[in-house]
Amino acid sequence: MLKDKIQALAKDIHGDVVRHRRHLHANPELSFEEYQTSAYVKSALDELGIEWTAMANTGVVGVIRGDIPSEAVVALRADMDALPIKEANDVPYRSNNEGVMHACGHDVHTSSLLGTAKILQHLKSDFAGTIKLIFQPAEEKLPGGASLMIKEGVLENPKPQAVIGQHVMPLIDAGKIGIRSGKYMASTDELYVTVTGKGGHGAQPQQNIDPVVITAHIIIALQQIVSRFADPKLPTVLSFGKIIANGATNVIPNEVYLEGTFRTLNEEWRAEAHKKMKKMAEGIAESMGANCEFKIVNGYPFLVNEEALTAQVRGFAENYLGKENVEDLDIWMAAEDFAYYSQAADACFYRLGIRNEARGITSSVHTPTFDIDESALATSTGLMAYIALKRLGN
Numbered sequence: 573m574l575k576d577k578i579q580a581l582a583k584d585i586h587g588d589v590v591r592h593r594r595h596l597h598a599n600p601e602l603s604f605e606e607y608q609t610s611a612y613v614k615s616a617l618d619e620l621g622i623e624w625t626a627m628a629n630t631g632v633v634g635v636i637r638g639d640i641p642s643e644a645v646v647a648l649r650a651d652m653d654a655l656p657i658k659e660a661n662d663v664p665y666r667s668n669n670e671g672v673m674h675a676c677g678h679d680v681h682t683s684s685l686l687g688t689a690k691i692l693q694h695l696k697s698d699f700a701g702t703i704k705l706i707f708q709p710a711e712e713k714l715p716g717g718a719s720l721m722i723k724e725g726v727l728e729n730p731k732p733q734a735v736i737g738q739h740v741m742p743l744i745d746a747g748k749i750g751i752r753s754g755k756y757m758a759s760t761d762e763l764y765v766t767v768t769g770k771g772g773h774g775a776q777p778q779q780n781i782d783p784v785v786i787t788a789h790i791i792i793a794l795q796q797i798v799s800r801f802a803d804p805k806l807p808t809v810l811s812f813g814k815i816i817a818n819g820a821t822n823v824i825p826n827e828v829y830l831e832g833t834f835r836t837l838n839e840e841w842r843a844e845a846h847k848k849m850k851k852m853a854e855g856i857a858e859s860m861g862a863n864c865e866f867k868i869v870n871g872y873p874f875l876v877n878e879e880a881l882t883a884q885v886r887g888f889a890e891n892y893l894g895k896e897n898v899e900d901l902d903i904w905m906a907a908e909d910f911a912y913y914s915q916a917a918d919a920c921f922y923r924l925g926i927r928n929e930a931r932g933i934t935s936s937v938h939t940p941t942f943d944i945d946e947s948a949l950a951t952s953t954g955l956m957a958y959i960a961l962k963r964l965g966n
C-alpha cells in the first residue's frame with residue numbers, strides 16, 4: 573500500500589531530514605539573502621538527481637516527473653528565510669549567525685520538502701504526474717518571495733492544478749496537523765501616519781495647533797471603521813502600535829507620528845476601508861486646523877484554502893495520520909505570503925504540529941526560544957509526499 577511504503581520511507585530518511593534541518597537552523601539567513609541556503613538546497617537536489625531552476629534570485633524550483641504518463645501537476649511549497657532575532661536556545665544546532673534565527677520554522681519547511689523530494693524521487697517509477705518543489709525566498713519581508721516567484725512564472729510551465737504548503741504551529745502536538753477550509757489568514761497592510769500641527773508652550777494652547785489631541789481624535793474615530801463600517805460577519809482589525817509625540821510636560825510638539833496595521837479577509841472591503849481611513853483621518857485633522865499624511869503600504873492578500881482541494885487534503889491526512897491527529901483550525905489574523913499562491917491557483921495551507929509539552933517545547937514562533945520536536949520531521953515529509961501522490965491520482 574502507498575501509505576505503508578511512504579511511512580517506511582519517511583522513517584528511513586528521518587535522520588537525513590534532521591541533519592538538513594539542523595544545518596539550516598545553524599546557518600540562518602535573512603529574507604532575500606538566502607544565498608547559502610539556496611546553494612544547499614540546489615546541491616541536495618543534485619544529490620537526489622532532481623532537476624531544478626533558479627528563480628527570484630535565491631529561489632529554487634525542482635521538478636519530479638513520475639514515470640507513468642500524466643498531465644497532472646501539483647506544487648509543494650517551502651520558504652527559506654530566517655528572522656532578525658538572537659537565538660536563546662542552548663542546543664548543538666544553535667544559530668551561528670549572530671542576531672539571525674530560524675524562529676518561524678522555515679528551516680523545518682525547507683528540510684521537510686527536501687525529505688519529501690527524496691521519498692518522491694524514490695517512488696518515481698511507480699507514480700503518475702509531476703511534482704514541482706518550490707523553495708522560495710523572503711516570506712517574512714514585503715513584497716514577499718511568493719509574489720516574485722509567481723511573477724517569474726513559478727505557476728506556469730507546467731501549471732500546477734494545486735499548490736500545497738505547510739507551516740509549523742507550536743500550539744499543535746508533534747504527530748498532528750491542523751487544517752481549515754476557506755478563508756484562513758488575513759490581508760495585512762501597514763499604516764504610516766503623520767499629523768502636523770503647530771507646536772509651542774504647553775501653557776498657551778490658544779497659540780498652537782495641538783497634534784496630540786488631534787491624533788487622539790483620529791485614533792478613536794478610526795476604530796469606527798471596525799465597529800461601524802465593517803460587516804460584523806467579516807473579521808477586521810485595526811491596531812496602532814507606535815505613537816510618537818516627542819514633546820514634554822510643557823512642550824506641545826509640531827507633529828505626531830503613528831504606525832499601525834489593518835487586517836481583513838475580503839479584497840473589496842480592504843480597498844474601501846483604505847479610502848475610508850484616509851478620508852476620516854485627513855478630514856479630522858483638517859477640521860482642527862492640522863494636516864494629516866496617511867500612507868498605506870499594502871502587504872500580503874488574505875489566504876484562502878480552496879474548499880474542494882482542502883476537503884481532499886484533509887481526507888488524505890486523516891487516512892495517513894489517523895482522524896484523531898487532524899485538528900480544526902480557527903481563522904488567524906496574521907499574514908503569510910502563501911496567500912499569493914492561494915489567490916492565483918487552488919491552494920491549501922495546513923499547520924504542522926511541533927509541540928512537545930513534556931520536553932518544554934512550547935515557545936511561539938518569532939520568539940528567541942522557539943524550537944521543535946524533531947519527530948515532527950517524519951510526519952511532515954511523509955504526509956506531504958502522500959498528499960501529493962494521492963492528489964495526482966495515484
Ligand SMILES: [Zn+2]
Binds near residue numbers: 676712937938
Ligand atoms: Zn514568520
Ligand SMILES: [Zn+2]
Binds near residue numbers: 676677678711739
Ligand atoms: Zn513563517
